[in-house]
Amino acid sequence: MFKNYLKTSIRSLLKNKTFSFINIFGLAVGTLCCIYILLYIEDQYSYDKHHNNVQDIYRITSSLASKGEKHNMSTASPPIAPALKNDFAEVKQFTRLVTTIGAKQHLLSYKEKSFYEQDAVFVDSTFFDVFTYHFVNGKSLKVLDExxxxxxxxxxADKLFGNEDPVGKVIEINNTYGKNNFKVTGVVDESFGKSHIKANMFIAMNSGGMGEYVRQNDAWAGNNFTNAYVKLQPNTNVAALEAKLPQFLQSHGAQxxxxxxxxxxxxxxxxxSIHTTTGYEAEMTKTVSPSLLYILLLIAVLIQVIACINFMNLSTARASKRAKEVGVRKVIGAERKDLIKQFLSESFLLSLVGVLIALPLLLLALPFLNRITGADIQYSFLANYRLWFLLAGIVVITGLIAGSYPAFYLSAFQAIKVIKGNFTNQISAAGIRRSLVVFQFVLSIILIAGIIVIYSQLRYTENKDLGFDKNQKLVFSFYTQDTKSKMxxxxxDLRGLAEVKNVSKANNYLSQFVINDMGVYLAGGNMANGTNVQFMITDEYFAKANGIKIISGRDFHLYDSGKVLVNETLLKRLGLTPEKAIGTRLYSKFDPDPEFYSEIAGVMKDFNYNSLHDEIRPFMLAYSQNESMFSHLIVATDSKNYQALxxxxxxxxxxxxxxxxxxxxFLDDEVQKQYETEITLSRIINSFTLMAIIISCLGLFGLAAFSAEQRRKEIGVRKVLGASIFNLTTLLSSDFLKLVAIAIVIATPVAWWAMSKWLQSFAYRIDISWWMFAIAGLVAVLIALVTVSFQSIKAAIANPVKSLRSE
Incomplete structure (x- = not known):
């Protein structure tokens, strides 16, 4: 019986090559997109799943609130994790990790080899007790005790040692903390899985530098820069433990x-959950928004649904051609369930062929798709057994969705009426086809509108006046004491070049996360009622080099120690006016150190020193002559020939x-990197919207061809009676354009709502305008018109004699 169904299905597909190609190609493209998006989503959710007993490993995060401001930090103060281990039996182990702040690059040397490497971290000796890594060389226990x-x-390790065994070898690491010799005690790789921890070197915490600062640090309120983790005892009630933390914090750090x-x-x-959670400041690596993954999942489903709609539309459109086949089968004894099986088997066969074609297409397109999404999905995904279950599920679900209506619709024809030529059904096939076409274009218009809004917001971020000049700025970074001494x-030397307008030294540069902050207050106040302010340490050229406007007072002068430039937002929080602020002292205190102050030399016009996602916060520049404080050189240029410069x-x-x-x-490139998530989303939606439109057009093309064929004799009569090609093309196209118009009406409010929600993640954003949806609708109309017109014109210019010959 199955063999008979298969033979009949193949014969039907070969008999209708155009419709079969449209269905199979549409399903293949849709399945390709669907599989890749699902692989991408699975890849993003796979981070940190490989650690032993990962369900018991937690990161300690901090929420800081002051004067209406709230900051969710991915980090904690240094003594918190060890104290949790000491105070609570529920905590089995702890570990801390801290990036080498101010030392991004490290000069590694071994014998005659020497090169710069990034991403070194200081970690406690317990790090590999908490996190699971594959040790290529060395043992995981006690590798960081010394x-x-x-x-x-x-x-x-491969770059440094080649084929040598690295364990026991001594290397030199030169960075901002000086030159030190380190003993290599192990080599790990990331073959077990991906992690939110990005590190090329794991340095023992008791190795001087930032590690020693963490070990000696006793700050419970401030200094929230440590990545802290705890591994809990099995079956710990996490909510109950978390409820004890307020009292724990008060008992240690109340004062x-x-x-x-x-x-x-x-x-x-x-x-x-770290990699797929956003909203935390000071993350080690870039996280992915869950809403982005939900959008991608929705797009994957919608593209597959659009491909299924094509199948349903074309199958019901061909019902008239297969009506007599159904009638004859019923007359010779076929039951309805046999016909349902027959038509579903055709659907499953099409779905299977589409998936089988989609796989090699996906392998070819994988590098291109990885560039679009910024992912690194490898060909090894074929070895993932879950993929094959996924593919089987796609075949079954697609086959059922795409074939269910045609199967039940065609099998319901009454044999006598069909053989007599009357095969109407209680349910209007034409009405369902129109509804499905409308649904397809609703989805397409929403995606097109999304492209327009996202593009407009990205253009806004590129062109908005940030309050400083990001153009024609070069940034040089220095990470060792040797290089800093020559800054x-x-x-x-750079100031001697005619193309160089200004050069400034700083501990950071605009668009980068500001790591320094402190509480400040006016005379007579205290830290309890202070205002938290972020600050950067600079020389006297920073404001000029970055085009920052001074609206009151003056810029820094040489030897301006103790002077600061403040922004308007800070003054508002302090209740000062720009005119009266000059000369005002800002006090601060860090126990047990005595109170100290800075004096306001000038007021800067507010500027977006961070992403447009965030509102401008209290900010200031602090003057320093201490060369060791500076890590970056900002060079303002004026050149039309950058290669020569x-x-x-x-x-x-x-x-x-x-x-x-x-x-x-380049500073403008660094500014733009703040919107990588939006840029990636834009690329993804652009690409997959194009796929969705192609699939929709294929279905529309097939329906237009069917419509033209059904009305062949009507067209012949109209031509004989004098109808022009324009009249006939308009007649055949108008029905489809009406459906697109209905889709525009439905899609516009949905797209408006969706894009409004997306824009809420920006503190500074565009206003959604009617023309964005008008363009989306116009694009949809043009796509439909071009698709349908080809078949309409072809039918209109056909010789009427051929179409009327049988009459």
């Missing part, structure tokens, strides 16, 4: 919290830093 020991990621004057709360976040000489700068660099690679970045 001071100045280091575990390397395999690519770094500090009172002095600082802000509310602090601790929370436990499952490690396995001034390099800056002086960069060659000149490179020559100076090689003179001042002969052993250091020439590396730089």
């Amino acid at each position: 001071p100045y020991s280091v575990v390397l990621l395999k690519p770094v 500090q919290l009172k002095t600082f004057g802000f509310d602090k709360q601790l929370h436990l976040q499952p490690v396995s 001034q000489s390099f800056a002086d 960069l060659q000149k700068i490179k020559a100076i660099w090689q003179k001042d830093f002969p052993a250091v690679p020439f590396e730089y970045t």
